[in-house]
Amino acid sequence: xxxxxxxxxxxxxxxxxxxxxxxxxxxxxxxxxxxxxxxxxxxxxxxxxxxxxxxxxxxxxxxxxxxxxxxxxxxxxxxxxxxxxxxxxxxxxxxxxxxxxxxxx
Numbered sequence: 001x002x003x004x005x006x007x008x009x010x011x012x013x014x015x016x017x018x019x020x021x022x023x024x025x026x027x028x029x030x031x032x033x034x035x036x037x038x039x040x041x042x043x044x045x046x047x048x049x050x051x052x053x054x055x056x057x058x059x060x061x062x063x064x065x066x067x068x069x070x071x072x073x074x075x076x077x078x079x080x081x082x083x084x085x086x087x088x089x090x091x092x093x094x095x096x097x098x099x100x101x102x103x104x105x
Contacts, residue, residue, distance in 0.1 A: 013076060015066040019059065021093060026055045028089045036086070051082035 011017070029052040037045060058075045061068055084090070 009073075010069055013069070013072050015062045019062040019066075022055055022059050022062070024093050025085055025089055026052070026059055028092065029055065029085075032086055032089055047082050048086065051079055051085060054079045054082065055085075 029048075033045070033048060033052065036048075040048070054075055058072065058079070061071050061075065065071065
């Protein structure tokens, strides 16, 4: 049973599934951070900035070492610790997607 769950988890986090959406989020994040810098408290700004760095790292892994599942899981867990990505970005990319229901972010 454990290997079945692991296999499903690997497929959900695979480059084929997540790389394109993560690349799009990475592209939108700098503009979003700049636009919202004055409206966020320092803690939230730092959290979102850290999440942006993690997304960039995740995309690097997908591009350079897409089979490094432990690294992908580690980065996804760290991203989850930062909370959901900004809802403006998520809604723009996938209006019907709610990361909170996926349990990933």
